[in-house]
Amino acid sequence: MLVSWYCKECGFRVSLDKRYFWRCPRCGSPLDIEYRPVYEYGSRGLDRFRGLLPISPLKYIGEGETKIIIEKLDGVEVVFKLEYSNPSGSFKDRGTALAISYAYTMGYKEVVEDSSGNTGISVALYSRIYKLRSRIVIPKTTSREKKCLMRMLGAELVEVPTRGDAANYVLSLISDAFYVAHTWSPLYIYGASTISFEVYEDYGVPDVVMLPVGSGGLLLGVMKGFEILNSLGKVSKIPRPVAIEGYSVQPVFKVVKGYEEKGEDSSLAEGIMVPNPPRLNEVKNYIDKYGGDVILVGNSEIIKALEELLDLGFVVEPTSATAYAAFKKYRDRLKGLKVLIVLTGSGLKMCRE
Numbered sequence: 001m002l003v004s005w006y007c008k009e010c011g012f013r014v015s016l017d018k019r020y021f022w023r024c025p026r027c028g029s030p031l032d033i034e035y036r037p038v039y040e041y042g043s044r045g046l047d048r049f050r051g052l053l054p055i056s057p058l059k060y061i062g063e064g065e066t067k068i069i070i071e072k073l074d075g076v077e078v079v080f081k082l083e084y085s086n087p088s089g090s091f092k093d094r095g096t097a098l099a100i101s102y103a104y105t106m107g108y109k110e111v112v113e114d115s116s117g118n119t120g121i122s123v124a125l126y127s128r129i130y131k132l133r134s135r136i137v138i139p140k141t142t143s144r145e146k147k148c149l150m151r152m153l154g155a156e157l158v159e160v161p162t163r164g165d166a167a168n169y170v171l172s173l174i175s176d177a178f179y180v181a182h183t184w185s186p187l188y189i190y191g192a193s194t195i196s197f198e199v200y201e202d203y204g205v206p207d208v209v210m211l212p213v214g215s216g217g218l219l220l221g222v223m224k225g226f227e228i229l230n231s232l233g234k235v236s237k238i239p240r241p242v243a244i245e246g247y248s249v250q251p252v253f254k255v256v257k258g259y260e261e262k263g264e265d266s267s268l269a270e271g272i273m274v275p276n277p278p279r280l281n282e283v284k285n286y287i288d289k290y291g292g293d294v295i296l297v298g299n300s301e302i303i304k305a306l307e308e309l310l311d312l313g314f315v316v317e318p319t320s321a322t323a324y325a326a327f328k329k330y331r332d333r334l335k336g337l338k339v340l341i342v343l344t345g346s347g348l349k350m351c352r353e
């Protein structure tokens with residue numbers, strides 16, 4: 001199968017096994033990957049969907065194949081996808097499994113990344129199993145527990161003041177290292193698309209998907225997954241995407257609605273504080289194309305949602321609880337519908353009293 005890095009903006013195209021690019025070397029845009037998906041099974045985890053993905057990972061440590069739990073809540077059928085049960089406690093493992101396997105195949109010995117936490121933990125874990133050195137640039141706001149976990153996994157940490165500083169500083173570390181660049185990488189999008197393949201096989205197609213959005217990789221991946229299934233004639237409908245952001249950082253809301261909405265601080269949702277997502281327009285396009293929406297939430301709503309998720313037995317982190325907080329705000333508009341809520345990250349990483 002011919003698999004290439006491909007830039008939709010300028011037409012740049014190079015075979016994936018020739019060289020790695022974290023963005024288009026010609027025009028600087030985020031890259032896509034060109035390949036021809038076929039419905040063909042491999043073995044376990046992500047490799048199960050081998051034919052639907054541009055590459056499949058060499059090693060398997062239990063990522064993917066997460067459970068769904070279906071609850072009837074206020075007249076809405078809610079499908080919770082337990083992504084927090086991935087090996088490093090978040091959905092990021094799907095993209096990381098592809099990215100680090102690829103880095104290893106391409107002969108890299110060192111990996112660098114900028115992350116607010118979960119991707120850093122995931123990259124540290126997968127780098128360890130492939131015996132690659134990892135260096136993670138994190139903002140000071142990253143929780144103590146997440147820092148501790150990254151160090152335990154063997155990553156070297158570089159602390160800078162903000163998430164934006166991390167994105168800038170990491171560029172000075174690239175030279176011979178593999179820059180994962182999860183906010184840019186199409187491998188994270190294809191990794192997340194396997195969430196949709198699993199939901200399709202275990203449940204079917206929901207009417208609405210409600211997803212926390214930081215860089216947008218999760219939303220783009222889930223939508224891309226349903227589009228791939230649609231292009232292969234497996235499904236006839238594509239769900240409506242509802243993006244969830246916090247009031248404190250709301251680039252998607254602003255670009256979709258054309259204004260900003262004032263509201264409560266939302267700093268508890270540390271995983272979605274991404275002010276300039278490189279693929280912002282792609283997120284907007286999906287929302288426009290499939291009649292989606294954007295909902296903003298604040299800390300008090302997040303805390304309440306987190307408590308209710310714990311009541312249901314879901315031990316998640318505040319960033320994941322934003323999706324449930326938004327569901328509660330929006331539920332009058334969801335009556336009679338089937339709604340997928342992806343529970344993205346584990347609460348076991350951040351136990352605080």
Ligand SMILES: Cc1ncc(COP(=O)(O)O)c(C=O)c1O
Pocket residue numbers: 090116118119212213214215216217218219271272317319320344345346
């Ligand atoms: C727990 C959690 N949920 C959701 C997201 C948002 O994912 P994305 O950056 O792909 O939009 C993140 C990102 O770090 C996260 O850590």
Ligand SMILES: [Zn+2]
Pocket residue numbers: 007008009010011012024025026027028029
């Ligand atoms: Zn280009």
